[in-house]
Amino acid sequence: MKVKLELYGASRDLSKKSFIEFNIEGKSSIKDLKKKIINYVDSNFKGNNNFKKIVEASAFCSEDNNIVSDNYIINKDQKIGIIPPIGGG
Amino acid sequence: MLHAKIIDLAKERIRPEDAEEFISSSKFGASIVFYGTVRENNENKKVTGITYDAHNEMVVKSFKEIYNEVDEKLKIKSKAVFIEHVKGYVGLGEVSIIIAIACPHRAEAYTLSRYIIEEIKKRSPIWKKEHYQNEESEWLKGNPIQAN
Known part of the structure; x- marks a missing residue:
């Protein structure tokens, strides 16, 4: 997938x-x-620790714009948004 | 009555007159317009501008959720609320967010205005990349969003 x-x-x-x-x-x-994203950071950014921290601290959102937990199962091709710590306004 | 929108600065500009027009009504005796603007200094660094990023759909959804919960949490039933946040590059002194509120009375208008900006800071997926004089630009550290 x-x-x-x-x-x-x-x-x-x-x-x-x-x-x-x-x-x-x-x-x-x-x-x-x-884990895949962390592997991607290892391969493409020599394991850049700042990037890894961003991934670890991020939430993820589904196609229907809901924040999903670590246990959320991806069962079809889909878009997932990575939501790093926020701070707008 | 709510207006909630992300303004993509590549396509349009944020217009204070739209906010004024939206909240204007003789039903209300108090109105407050809050502007968030880019300031020239942050943590002893000379800021030259900020690039804002946003997850548009989730931001608008969060604005609606914040608005909808006000009835219950703050017991403010009669109100007009206009919220626009920009996405893109904003220079010094320029506007990044407008929150315009109208309520029958001033106490609830002040409460509501403050409540909305504080909740947006906590809940709306918006990010800032600050640009500095003589230093590399950086994404500001924020607060993690939790899954429900």
Whole structure:
């Protein structure tokens, strides 16, 4: 399955595009996706610790714009948004 | 009555006159317009501007949730609320957010205005990248959003 990870805030530094695509196995959870993103940071940014911290501190949102927990199961191709710590206004 | 919108500065500008017009009504005896603007200093760094990022759908959803819970939490039933937040680059002194409130009485208008900005800070997925004089730009550290 394909996950299109949409980037926001500090996570935009993870790519020149506004998203990163990941291939994941069936019935993967957000927790599994997080591991994939950390692996991506290891491969593409020499394990940059600041980037890893951003991923660890982020929430994730589903296509229907709800924040989902680490146990949320991704069971089809879909977009997932990474939501780093917020602070607008 | 609520107006909630993200203004993408690449396409349009934020217009205080829209806020004034939205809250204008003889039903209300008190109105407050709050502007958030970009200031020149943050943590001893000379700021030159801020780039705002937002998850548009979630931000508008959060504005609606905040508005809807006011009836119950603050017992403020009669009100007009206009909220717009920008997305994109904002220079010094320019407006990043407008919260315009109208209520029958001043006490509830002040309470509501303060409540909305504080909740937006805690709950709305908006991010700031500050730009500095002679220093590299950086995303500001924020507060993590929790899953329900």
